[in-house]
Amino acid sequence: MPIGTITALRAQAHDSQRVNVFLDGEFAIGVSLNTLVREGLAVGQQLDEAGWARLEATEQVDKTLQAAMRLIDSRPRSVAELRQRLRRKEFPDTAIDQAVARLSD
Template sequence: MPTTPEGGRVTAITPQRRTPDRLNIFLDGAYAFSLSTALVADEGLAPQQELSAAGVAALLAADTFSKATDAAIRLLAVRPRSERELRDRLRRKEYTPDAIAAALEKVRGWGYLDDIEFARFWVAQREAHRPRGQRLLRYELAQKGVDGDVIIATIAEAEIDETAAALALARARLHTYRGLDPVVVRRRLGAFLARRGYGYDVIGPTLGTLLGELYDLNDGLAAGDH
């Protein structure tokens, strides 16, 4: 763990060459630490100012909080995230627990972090781009740390038609099994739908409908014979 610099007199404040929005702080003629330009301005930090050890620690904590908040905003700009997901990402960036907690509170207060809205986003995106059964959706949201009651309410609110979605997925997949024995096709399609989170109460009727439409039990796949 890096040690916190002792206090001293600010003798110089210079911009960093590679990071223009950060400033190098020199105490008693030697480089001590760096801070964001915004924080230096907010704190009114200037040469000849005396800083105690406690004052230095407070500045560094505020700077870490600012960096953690900026990182959280960048992550949320890519896509909505659950609170657990965002916390885990910030931990991997090695921000302190206090900085992470403060950053999460900040973005939550801005309305950028909301597990209910995240769950709605996740379900809508899955339905639009990668449909799957409710069982798998529940598992995915639980892995993201979303509360169980929120998961149940969100999926119920979405009114997902599992039968229609499973049938569409199976239809799109069917061409890869062209010419195979119907028993093999049934087994493979069933396994595919199960991996997508559908239960047998959906898989069974879906396979019955699809194979009833497209197969002649003696000759195999009859698609294209219409």
């Protein structure tokens, strides 16, 4: 069951690394360029409930990864400390696990 069709992808005014996604002419979600490419989003693409859930999950992991990189940019941190700080920021455990795994690679 389709949720909607992507009708526009527009760069955000204040952050050139993010894009606004419009479904059926209405703003739906802002995503990073990484999420845009990873999910292969394009104008005219139909999103169903599973695609929408995958898009939200991918964006959550990317936000968690960006927060983790900001934390380790200030000083080196152990994996345990990084996880603890991300939990304090209320990121979901699944997103934290995936972000830490990407940083470990």
